[in-house]
Amino acid sequence: MKGVLMVNLGSPKSTDPKDVKRYLGEFLMDERVIDLPYILRAILVKGIILNTRPKQSAKAYKKIWWDEGSPLIVLSERLQEKIDSFTQVPIALAMRYGEPSIHQGLKELHDKGVDEVLLLPLYPQFAMATTETILVLAEELRDEFFPNINFTVVPPFYNHPDYVNVLSASIYEKIKGLDYDHLLFSYHGVPERHIRKSDVTKSHCKIDGSCCQTPSKAHQFCYRHQCYETTRLVAQTLKLKEGTYSTSFQSRLGFDPWLKPYTDRTIEKLALEGTKNMAIVTPAFVSDCLETLEEIAMEGEEIFHENGGEDFTCIPCLNDRQDWVKTLSRWIDEWATQNQPNPQTA
Numbered sequence: 001m002k003g004v005l006m007v008n009l010g011s012p013k014s015t016d017p018k019d020v021k022r023y024l025g026e027f028l029m030d031e032r033v034i035d036l037p038y039i040l041r042a043i044l045v046k047g048i049i050l051n052t053r054p055k056q057s058a059k060a061y062k063k064i065w066w067d068e069g070s071p072l073i074v075l076s077e078r079l080q081e082k083i084d085s086f087t088q089v090p091i092a093l094a095m096r097y098g099e100p101s102i103h104q105g106l107k108e109l110h111d112k113g114v115d116e117v118l119l120l121p122l123y124p125q126f127a128m129a130t131t132e133t134i135l136v137l138a139e140e141l142r143d144e145f146f147p148n149i150n151f152t153v154v155p156p157f158y159n160h161p162d163y164v165n166v167l168s169a170s171i172y173e174k175i176k177g178l179d180y181d182h183l184l185f186s187y188h189g190v191p192e193r194h195i196r197k198s199d200v201t202k203s204h205c206k207i208d209g210s211c212c213q214t215p216s217k218a219h220q221f222c223y224r225h226q227c228y229e230t231t232r233l234v235a236q237t238l239k240l241k242e243g244t245y246s247t248s249f250q251s252r253l254g255f256d257p258w259l260k261p262y263t264d265r266t267i268e269k270l271a272l273e274g275t276k277n278m279a280i281v282t283p284a285f286v287s288d289c290l291e292t293l294e295e296i297a298m299e300g301e302e303i304f305h306e307n308g309g310e311d312f313t314c315i316p317c318l319n320d321r322q323d324w325v326k327t328l329s330r331w332i333d334e335w336a337t338q339n340q341p342n343p344q345t346a
Contacts, residue, residue: 001112002116002117002336004117005092005106006094007138008287009096010098018054025050032133064290064294080093083328090109092105096137107146118336119151119154120332124163124286125223128194128198158227165237167281167318168237169323175315179277182279184266185234185247188249188250188284191254192259200220201217227247248262250264270309278309279312286319288319292316301314
């Protein structure tokens with residue numbers, strides 16, 4: 001019997017600093033998020049970050065929290081419910097951090113008799129701290145608790161025509177008729193060393209401005225390349241004029257070099273250079289969350305206005321859009337009806 005496990009990032013249980021601290025502890029102690037040796041990671045996270053950041057993060061979560069709960073969780077649940085109405089395949093929802101956990105999701109499918117699971121990480125681009133950590137944990141849990149379950153993995157879909165078309169449509173709906181000067185594609189940042197660690201060639205990813213445009217098998221696991229390619233494909237689909245759009249990276253942590261240009265500084269620079277009307281989209285996320293609703297829609301707009309900008313349009317994530325629901329449902333049904341499961345379903 002076949003079933004699907006959709007996995008998103010996760011969220012604190014509430015805006016209480018204790019719940020936020022628990023969530024951040026699980027998140028930041030992941031060796032694929034902060035890839036330091038355990039002792040150094042523990043000193044940094046448990047000795048420093050968890051003694052200062054939870055209260056600050058709790059305040060930020062309070063700004064965007066819905067009556068129903070965490071926006072990311074609520075939107076993920078809505079997506080699951082809508083997909084349920086389009087397919088007969090059992091769908092379980094899990095979060096990499098927090099609840100419902102991946103273990104809970106696999107158990108839910110196992111208890112229904114599912115022995116063939118389509119793992120669907122809800123991330124368009126591959127990254128160590130997103131897709132890879134989901135797959136590693138799912139394999140560990142399967143080996144320990146559900147040895148009879150087989151996995152098929154939906155690969156990063158950043159360049160899949162279906163995804164590009166849905167993302168482009170969502171952007172077009174917001175910028176159609178909008179007198180904007182610049183469209184910024186803001187992706188979640190990662191440390192530059194993550195890009196080099198994921199380079200299967202061990203030599204291609206130099207982050208020098210040209211490697212992401214030079215064909216290489218390294219691109220299969222290169223987050224930076226996949227972000228820029230998402231931007232390129234959407235710009236091509238929407239026939240955006242050169243110079244009216246760009247790519248940046250948000251949410252950096254610590255002092256190590258992260259992918260550049262940084263979103264906050266890009267917003268400031270655009271405003272100072274005379275951009276009065278800008279739109280911004282966050283294609284590394286499929287569900288609106290703290291990083292989109294607070295960091296971009298609130299903090300980003302504030303930076304823009306403080307530096308002379310006027311109109312700031314934040315484009316929502318795909319969330320539970322009907323065309324996105326239909327796209328995911330079609331991918332699932334295509335996989336479910338294949339005699340031989342194909343990892344390239346999407």
